[in-house]
Amino acid sequence: PHSDIVDIDRFAFETALVELASNVIQHAAAGTGITCVLSIHADDHELSARISDTGTAGAVTLSGPVLPEDLAESGRGLALIQMLVDSVHFERVGDLNVWTISRARHPLP
Template structure:
């Protein structure tokens, strides 16, 4: 990624925090980063809300989970790192596929893959780290 123009961060404790905090955070980021196009904003919001929802639902292990979001707007891309202290996730994001139309869940990672250029997951010590990268479109 190119030199960071703007870096933004958010810490969540779920509960009581939920994805509403992510929407609020992103609204403040977009106010500070007017060069990010509406198309890129929508894609990144979808990606980050889906990932955060998955962390809250699956990584908490039935309890709470703490998350940190770092969003860096560069000259040509946005990179988001979402880390959490939840349980390890036995998943390969590159293998995510949309389920059939009647499925009630299982779309999150496949949707994220559709709107970003890169989605990675790794377990580092006792933390999960999700990395999302999307090249910026020029309006």
């Protein structure tokens, strides 16, 4: 366990991870249910996570964080994730959707 993670890194990474998992469950399941596998890694320099799921293939475009109109009811999740971490990657590998996120760690004050 890494109890030495700066609060802002922990908060940003956890928020991005919860948002990503939420999006996977909401959008990839298509009402049929899915299986997800989550792995998280922390070392002295970076926090990273990988989520793979058996959901339908998504048409995902990662072109940078773009927020929807102010009154839009959805569409903020991916932009929020991209603002909170340094790297977001999506690929379809066989029958799986695979997401990876990472955030560089700040040194302790």
